[in-house]
Structures are given as C-alpha cells and as structure tokens.
Amino acid sequence: MDAALIWDWATFAMRWLHVVTAIAWIGSSFYFIALDLGLRAAPDLPKGAAGEEWQVHGGGFYHIRKYLVAPERMPEHLTWFKWESYATWLSGAAMLILVYWHRADLFLIDPAKIAWEPWQGMALSAASLTLGWLIYDAACKSPLGNYPAAFMALLLVALTAMAWGYGQIFTDRAAFLHLGAYTATIMTANVFLIIIPNQKIVVADLRAGRAPDPKYGKIAKLRSMHNNYLTLPVVFFMLSNHAPLAFATTWAWVIAALVFLMGVTIRHWFNSRHARKPAPYWTIPATVLLFGLCVWLSMLGPRDAPEEEAALSGTALQFAQAPGFDEVASLVTAHCAMCHTRDPAYEGILAAPKGLLLDTPEAVARAAEPVFIFAGLTAAMPPGAANFMTPEDRAAIRAWYRAGAEAELARN
Secondary structure, X not given: OXXXXXXXXXXXXXXXXXXXXXXXXXXXXXXXXXXXXXXXOOOOOXXXXXXXXXXXXXXXXXXXXXXXXXXXXXXXXXXXXXXXXXXXXXXXXXXXXXXXXXXXXXXXXXXXXXXXXXXXXXXXXXXXXXXXXXXXXXXXXXXXXXXXXXXXXXXXXXXXXXXXXXXXXXXXXXXXXXXHHHHHHHHHHHHHHHHHHHHHHHHHHHHOOOOOOOHHHHHHHHHHHHHHHHHHHHHHHHHHHHOHHHHOOOOHHHHHHHHHHHHHHHHHXXXXXXXXXXXXXXXXXXXXXXXXXXXXXXXXXXXXXXXXXXXXXXXXXXXXXXOOHHHHHHHHHHHHOOOOOOOOOOOOXXXXXXXXXXXXXXXXXXXXXXXXXXXXXXXXXXXXXXOOOOHHHHHHHHHXXXXXXXXXXXXX
16 A cells, blocks of 8 residues: 555544644634623622623523632532643644655745755744744743733734745745644643643632632733634634645735734624624724735735756655656646646636646656645546546556655665
C-alpha cells in the first residue's frame, strides 16, 4: 500500500477531528459569551449572584445564574469547559505536522523567497508560535493589559507584522495558516495557562472555606474577552487554504489585518445584541467595506514571480530524477497548468487552486505527492469538462511517483 495514500487518509481523519472539536469549542464559547452578556438582575438572586437568564430549548426551560466570584459553598456537581479547547489545538497541531511539516519542501518553505532547509522552516514554525505566546502573555501582564482598547490595537499591529513576516519566508498558503495557528495558540494557552488555573484557585478556596479573591475572575474574564474577538479570524485563516485570492496576492498581509478588523466588527454586533443594547448598525457597512477592500486588494495581482526558479533539492530532486518524469511533467503541465499557474487561462479561475503551481517541470517535481493522489490514484483532477486524461496517463503518473518514492526511501 502506498505511504502517500495512508498519509492522506491520516490527514483527512485529523482534519475531520479538528473540525469536530473546533465546532464544540467555538459553539460553547459563543454560547457562554451570549449567556454572560444576556444576564439580568432579579430581586430574588442569592448572595453573590450577578444575574440570571431564562432560556428555552429542546422542549424545556433552563434557569441559569452566574456568580461573579463564586457561590457561598462548593456545588456537588461542576462541569468544566476546557477539553474542547485543548482537543482543538492538539488536533490543529497534528494537522500542522501532517501537512506542513511532513512536506515542508512543498507546503511550508518557498525556495523563491528563501533557500531554507525543511528543518529550518519547521524550527521557525514551532518557535514563532511559542515566542508569540510568551510576548502576548507578557504584554497582558504589563500595565498595558489594563487598557483593553489600546491593547487590542497593539495586538492588531503585532498580528499584521507577523502576517508580513510569515509571508517573507513561508509559502503564501502556509503564511496564512500560521497566522491562524498563532492566534489559536493564544486562545488555547489563555484557557490552559490562565483561565482554568484561575478557576481552580477559586474552587480550592471554596473547598478550604476561604473567601475567593475576585482578581482571578477578572483576569480570566479579560483573556476570555480576547478569545471572543479572535475566534472569527481564526476560522477564516483555517479555511483560507481554499481561497488563494486571499493568501496568494501581493497585499495578503494587509488582507490579514482587515480580516482581524472584520472579526471585531462582527463580534461587536453580536455582543451588543446579546447584551440587549441598541443595535450597532454601523458595523454592517463597516464589515462590508472591509470585505470589499479585501476583494479589491486581491485584484492587484499575485506576488512578482522570481526571475529564475530555485534549484531542486531533497525529495523534489529524487522525483525529478525518477524514470518517467519527463513524460509526467509534460502530461501535468499540458492538463493542469491552464489553472495551476500564476495567471490562469481557464475561464472563471482567477488564481491557482490552493496556490499550487504546476506550470514548470520543477513545480511538478515539488508537487509529486498531490499530483499522485489527485491525478494518479484518483480522477479528482483535472475536474469535470477539463478532464482529458486517459487511464494510461494516470498509470504513468502512478509508476513515476512510486519510482521516486522508492528512490527517496533508499536515500533516507
């Protein structure tokens, strides 16, 4: 059985798990933000309760009360909402490894930008997520953390700078993915290192008969607010690998900044409505304008192509030297390059799908695995009316890939 087939199914399984856990996390997050903002005062609230909410769902009524610090005694049953966040981040990290680290030479490092070895790209990938969190956490704990609006403005500047920096080294697709991964790391680390530990301190005080310090709840609430405004941009960046018009353009880093701003305007609308405040109608045209700017920036064209394509090395070189490569390179460029190029000729295709270029023999060698899966093992590509590949063509792709995979295995 082909290793690429097993790897692709493993990637798909992990992607499915990531989506399931993300739905659970984002769903509970949205629910509790709406619940918190919708609480109302009532004359019969018990001591320490800040508000209550009546809700109806699934044929029944729910009566919910919130305590700002903690109830007078520890309840017998307590449900913790944390595993949704942890599972989402862990499955996302696994996706990063399976897709971007496993084939760092294709999906992570862009040799036209910087001639790095795959291990260097992986090291930067891991270091940027770790150091990014440490810097963010230090800023939260500094005096700046006491000014939420100023802090969020500075965070926007930092995220925009990271978008630009990632784009100078990583492939365009990986740059956007890492921006989402960094933001998700902030959110999960907030839960794992700040929010849950603070809640555990309050629980421990209750069990010991001590009055909990309200500062722990305030700190947790601030980090929860940050997560609230970062959620929608994370979803955008995680879906962006399907939208090269967003990530594979000259001004992709500016588009990233606009996406973060749209996250703020959209969440402000929902937060205001949940809090039963007057509807902030200005957020609707503001969001439409921001999205329109993204569309306009995408029309300014892709990044400038390098004058000379970077030389092949490592895995790509093995596939370029494998028997049958010349035939396969001709097949792929003939059947796929009308879409998978910097300036697609196929009507209705404005940018290379997934940012994958297949318009030169070197590009085909670098994309050996996806070519094998989508045009060799399956008939997924070319799609529909553009499909003129014969069974013999696909057999030639399979034979070439397997020869290259054997050479790569022997090399390692």
